[in-house]
Every structure is written in structure tokens, then in C-alpha cells.
Amino acid sequence: MQNTSTSRFEPARRITPDRGRSLLGPALELIHTGRAPTRSALTAALDVTRATAGAVAAELAALGLVAVDSHPVGTGRGRPSHRLAPAPDGPVVLAAQVHADGLTLALCGLGGALGEAVFRPLPDRTDPEPVLGAIAAAGAELVRADRRRCLGAALALPNPVREPEGTALAALTFGWPGGTPVAELFAAAVNAQRLGPAARHPLPTAVGNDANLAALAEHRHGAGRDARHLLLVTSGHRGVGGALVVDGRLHTGSAGLALEVGHLTVDPLGRPCPCGNRGCLNVETDPEALLAAAGRTPDPALPLLDQARALARSADRDPVARAAVDRVVDRLGLGLAGLANILNPDRIVLGRLHQDLLAAAPERLPEAVIRHSLWGRCDQVPVVGGELCHAGLLGAAELAWDPYLRNPQEVLAE
Numbered sequence: 001m002q003n004t005s006t007s008r009f010e011p012a013r014r015i016t017p018d019r020g021r022s023l024l025g026p027a028l029e030l031i032h033t034g035r036a037p038t039r040s041a042l043t044a045a046l047d048v049t050r051a052t053a054g055a056v057a058a059e060l061a062a063l064g065l066v067a068v069d070s071h072p073v074g075t076g077r078g079r080p081s082h083r084l085a086p087a088p089d090g091p092v093v094l095a096a097q098v099h100a101d102g103l104t105l106a107l108c109g110l111g112g113a114l115g116e117a118v119f120r121p122l123p124d125r126t127d128p129e130p131v132l133g134a135i136a137a138a139g140a141e142l143v144r145a146d147r148r149r150c151l152g153a154a155l156a157l158p159n160p161v162r163e164p165e166g167t168a169l170a171a172l173t174f175g176w177p178g179g180t181p182v183a184e185l186f187a188a189a190v191n192a193q194r195l196g197p198a199a200r201h202p203l204p205t206a207v208g209n210d211a212n213l214a215a216l217a218e219h220r221h222g223a224g225r226d227a228r229h230l231l232l233v234t235s236g237h238r239g240v241g242g243a244l245v246v247d248g249r250l251h252t253g254s255a256g257l258a259l260e261v262g263h264l265t266v267d268p269l270g271r272p273c274p275c276g277n278r279g280c281l282n283v284e285t286d287p288e289a290l291l292a293a294a295g296r297t298p299d300p301a302l303p304l305l306d307q308a309r310a311l312a313r314s315a316d317r318d319p320v321a322r323a324a325v326d327r328v329v330d331r332l333g334l335g336l337a338g339l340a341n342i343l344n345p346d347r348i349v350l351g352r353l354h355q356d357l358l359a360a361a362p363e364r365l366p367e368a369v370i371r372h373s374l375w376g377r378c379d380q381v382p383v384v385g386g387e388l389c390h391a392g393l394l395g396a397a398e399l400a401w402d403p404y405l406r407n408p409q410e411v412l413a414e
Helices: 017-021 024-032 039-046 050-062 128-145 182-191 210-221 287-293 304-313 319-343 353-360 364-372 391-406 408-412
Strands: 066-068 084-086 092-099 102-109 118-120 150-157 205-209 229-235 241-246 249-251 347-352 383-385
Touching: 024 039, 024 050, 024 084, 024 391, 024 408, 039 050, 039 084, 050 066, 092 128, 092 391, 102 128, 102 391, 118 128, 128 150, 128 182, 150 182, 150 210, 150 391, 182 205, 205 210, 205 391, 210 229, 210 241, 210 249, 210 347, 210 391, 229 319, 229 353, 287 304, 287 319, 287 353, 304 319, 304 353, 319 347, 319 353, 319 364, 347 353, 353 383, 364 383, 391 408
Parallel strands: 092 150, 150 205, 229 347, 347 383
Antiparallel strands: 066 084, 092 102, 102 118, 229 241, 241 249
């Protein structure tokens, strides 16, 4: 980012269009994440003159991405400033997520403005092509029914995704072959649909691991705001995922496969894991593990995650549920402590079932992390629950928005 501020010892210089355009991406990201709600905040965050910030905001507004309030508001100090926000009628992206027992889709605007999520059952066959085809068909319905321009689509998957090829590895949930070219198949499935005149043609697409994308969403819009080293650990419909955000960027390793925290061993004599090991965090702290600890047989007619979350929330009045929660929380605390020892995060965010376990054991879980942590009580890591209802889905939207956050003028492409 270029510094365009001037000092009192040098004459003011006019910002050239090219120089101003280089600030469009950083400015849009600041507005998108809520860190620049006014033009004065944008001026300070970019470290530019008021005139430059105004010009940048005006160009983003001309692109249809940002709304600039024509009536400046006072903050009690200094000159009144114009409010900035994502344009309410601006473009959207299509976000989709695959779960062990279904598909979720929604349209999402800038600023994390996620529309109503739509749930679809899995197709009868769960091979890659039928699943991706079902997502594409349901997504096309959403896009055609909305009058806003659709700029992209992204998919959150419950398995590792190799970068940059976009191939799914160890797709244990459905038994997909290792190396399945999900990115290629998803792009073909989406662009084979009738998307309507409001969609960009061809529609850019992307895929990513659901835990990575949930961490990105929590960092930009949720419980991870302002954390420098954010560790997210989450358990959805089956298994456990994790991700690390460092200085605002996902740490995905050399090929996108880092932070497979679910395969950290927390009980060598524990439950068998699909990876071939025993006692992984993946099978000791997920919904199946909690239900098994309580001696409950899952109801096949109901989502597994919903059953486990209801059990966790009943721990304050049900002794059997309390004992099950305590058992799983101790395993989770052991795993989080090991991760904290290795990664030294400044915040741990727990998602979905794990945030319910934290709510059910608000003292026991942090104490377990402290007890097994190398630094113990001298350097506690805050453990907090996630704030976003559909973090993986919103993370998929973030992935679809990323090319435009880097270069907002991409919205002009046909």
C-alpha cells in the first residue's frame, strides 16, 4: 500500500488515477470488514489525505460496491464525516457448503450480508458429480430469482483441498477418491446451468476447506476480529476441523493442507478414526462422540449436529448429559492445549458443537486448556465461542469475494 499523505515541508501532490486505483482494494476491504465506517476512518486507515480518501470512496461507489451517505455525521470531535457502507443493492456471490447430511446455499453481498440460507438434502448418490450437480442446480435457482448481479460462486468442503489445483484429498465423508478435481467439476457444473442475465458469464468459481473458510469469516466478521494469530476449532455434522489466521491471512501450508487438527491424538485407546488412527480429536469430540458418551443412539431422521447440540444444552439439568459433556470437554481441552503449545495463538474461537460445549462448561474447558498448556496460568489464551451462525457458508462467500477485494475493478469484467 502506498502512503499518499503529505508533510508540512513538501508541497501537496495530486494523486494520479493509477495511484488512486491502487488503494481501491485496501479501501474496499476496510469497508467490507467494518473497519472504515466513515470517510474519516478510511482516511486514517489508509494514511492518506481526506481528498484522496474521498476520491477512492467515490470510485468504489461508481463501481456499485459502496454507498456514501450524502449527509455527513458528527462523532463529537472534529469535522463531520460521511458514512460508508457496502451498497445495499450491490452485487452478490453464491456461497455453498457440503455437510455430511445435506447442502446449504445462500447469496451474500459485501459486508458479510448473508441472505437466507437454503437447505437441500443430499442426492441419492453421493459421488462427486451428483453432489456438485445438485449444488449447481440449487444455486442457479437462487441466482435467477435475484435481480442483483452475481459475480462468483464458492464451495466449502468438509475435507482438505489441495492448492492451487482445487483437488479434494482424503475425502472421508463420502469416500470420494483422493485427488478428485472438485474445483474443475464445480466450475463445469455451475456454468452448465442457466444462471440468467444478472450473472457474470462464465461465473468465476472456487472451492476451499470448510474450517479454513469458517476461520476467515470469523476473523473478518465475527469473534476473531482484531486477533493477530487466530486459531479456530470446530465440529459440524461429523468430525473436527481447524484453521489458523495469521495477520489477517489464512495459514494453509505449502499446498493448502495445514491445520488438520482433527487428527491430533487425544486418547491412544479411544474410538477408531477413518484416518486409520485411534482417539483422534476428530472422533473424540464430534457429535457422534458426545451422543455415544451419553449412551444415546442417533435418530437417523434428524441432523446429527442438532441432536448433539441439544444434548450439550441440556447438561445443566440432565446428569447423564453433564457427564457426557465433561468427558468430551476434557478431551477437547487436551487437544486445544496441544495446539496452543505449538501455535501460540492469541485467541481460540470454537465453532458449532464446540461452542455449545464451551457454553455448557465455561470454566472446565478453559481450565483444561490451562492445565495441559506449556505456559499454564502465566499466559492464558482466551477461548471464545464463534459469533456467526453460518460461518462456513459466509467463509465460502469471502472466498468468492476475494478477487474483487484485491481488485475492485474486476466487477467491470464481463
